[in-house]
Amino acid sequence: MNYRHAFHAGNFADLVKHAALLQLLDALQADKAPLRIIDTHAGSGLYDLRGPQAQRSGEAQAGVMRMMAATDRPGALDDLAQAVTAANDGADEPWLYPGSPWLIARALRPGDTYLACEMQPQEHARLAETVGGRPGVRTVCADGFAEAPLAVDAKVRHLILIDPPFEKADDYERIATVAGDVLARAPKTIFLIWLPLKDLETFDAFLRDLEDACEPAPCLVVEARMRPLGDPMKMNGCALVLIQAPAGLEPQLQAAADWVTSGEAGGQARVWPIG
Numbered sequence: 121m122n123y124r125h126a127f128h129a130g131n132f133a134d135l136v137k138h139a140a141l142l143q144l145l146d147a148l149q150a151d152k153a154p155l156r157i158i159d160t161h162a163g164s165g166l167y168d169l170r171g172p173q174a175q176r177s178g179e180a181q182a183g184v185m186r187m188m189a190a191t192d193r194p195g196a197l198d199d200l201a202q203a204v205t206a207a208n209d210g211a212d213e214p215w216l217y218p219g220s221p222w223l224i225a226r227a228l229r230p231g232d233t234y235l236a237c238e239m240q241p242q243e244h245a246r247l248a249e250t251v252g253g254r255p256g257v258r259t260v261c262a263d264g265f266a267e268a269p270l271a272v273d274a275k276v277r278h279l280i281l282i283d284p285p286f287e288k289a290d291d292y293e294r295i296a297t298v299a300g301d302v303l304a305r306a307p308k309t310i311f312l313i314w315l316p317l318k319d320l321e322t323f324d325a326f327l328r329d330l331e332d333a334c335e336p337a338p339c340l341v342v343e344a345r346m347r348p349l350g351d352p353m354k355m356n357g358c359a360l361v362l363i364q365a366p367a368g369l370e371p372q373l374q375a376a377a378d379w380v381t382s383g384e385a386g387g388q389a390r391v392w393p394i395g
């Protein structure tokens with residue numbers, strides 16, 4: 121496992137993912153019933169944008185730095201921008217970027233719970249330092265694909281975030297398998313799945329497998345293309361699949377993805393249902 125999210129924290133893809141995560145949490149928490157959140161690939165929770173890894177990649181410049189300096193930012197990114205400001209104690213220019221564990225732990229209400237799985241021991245140690253010990257939060261140094269189906273309970277509402285590094289060829293297959301297994305145990309579970317967009321063949325094949333595994337649960341796809349999908353060796357954009365998301369999120373998801381992709385020539389975003 122070589123992947124370190126510190127190189128990529130706060131990039132364009134994190135903005136698309138984390139804006140959607142906050143929109144989804146907000147919509148789900150409109151219902152007073154407790155929510156159980158499982159993050160299969162949590163990362164370390166908080167990232168130093170001035171550290172050597174972030175500085176080497178420079179990816180945050182076109183992501184969180186652009187967002188925080190923007191005067192044309194849509195309302196769909198406001199919650200994320202406010203979270204970034206809070207993670208930085210109100211400073212004008214951020215030096216920390218909050219990952220999914222930080223964002224989720226901050227959003228928990230009394231009675232909500234959060235299980236954060238991270239398999240890389242050093243990342244897990246940082247994760248435990250960042251969010252461990254907060255009310256309702258549990259972190260485990262374990263394989264999130266294996267943990268998620270064991271942790272669900274059909275009597276409780278769950279949101280599962282699946283955000284693998286895609287270092288391994290079977291990550292796509294494991295996502296579809298886990299989603300199918302979880303839905304068989306807890307049919308009302310809601311998912312937010314993140315994917316890189318490299319080439320259309322891989323993406324389409326994954327969507328077909330996911331649809332088969334999750335049928336009849338409705339899926340909503342957010343596609344954020346930064347450039348045409350010409351070179352399959354590059355991350356040309358990113359995508360999200362929301363399974364059983366509450367109705368009405370499409371305009372917010374589209375607005376966030378439109379703004380993120382607008383920074384690049386040839387960028388375009390699309391939100392569309394499958395199933």
Ligand SMILES: C[S@@+](CC[C@H](N)C(=O)[O-])C[C@H]1O[C@@H](n2cnc3c(N)ncnc32)[C@H](O)[C@@H]1O
Pocket residue numbers: 121123124125137159160161162163164165218219220221237238239240243262263264265283284285
């Ligand atoms: C893309 S990062 C997660 C970012 C995080 N979800 C966020 O939004 O802030 C993927 C993480 O998954 C971890 N990882 C890789 N394989 C894993 C597995 N099978 N189970 C749990 N964690 C894994 C990596 O060490 C890495 O920290």
